[in-house]
Amino acid sequence: MRVLYVEDEKFLADAVKHNLEKQGIDVDHAADSEEGLDMAVSGIYDCMILDIMLPKLSGIEILERVREKGISTPVIMLSALSEVEDKVRGLNSGADDYLAKPFKTAELVARINALLRRPAAVKDSIIKFGDLVFDEDQKTLNGETLTAKEAGIISELIKVNGKLIPKEFLLSKVWGGEAYGEDNYIEVYMSRLRKTMRKAGVKTQVKTSRGLGYKLVEA
């Protein structure tokens, strides 16, 4: 677990970093708010802890820019002023939690753990048909990694649940405009996909209906 901690008070930062690391949490600390923002938008963190009162950019400004970029990493705001106004602003800007200083490290660790256990807008990326298990995010079919086009084809085939998909429809869905009239594209990729399916050891097959299209058939 990797956490970004933006805090200008060096003494506090060192103590918190030390204590979090004792709990097995890797901490990248930024004392400077602009440096902190650069690190925050990298998207590599599991959680961010942002002090509100910072020179230059405030923690809330960092948070706002992070959220503007569509980064949904859980954020805990810290503030010495345990004022309701700060808390409300922080939460309105998309913070997930708020901790008033002074706090105990154990409390911070508990909040981090609670946030990371809470699934962040989980979308089930697994779709199935017969013995096929396709992960749309990872683009894996029963553990085998697919190319983007293979993934596009199998995803469309699974979504119609065994119904026939006309070739033109599949072409337009997977290739968009770029393969108009290029029927061969699909044959080439279909044969690669079948090879991958054999490699994955699945029994379900893609059947070709000549001149009509394709469909999945359970073994």
Ligand code: CA
């Ligand atoms: Ca501060």
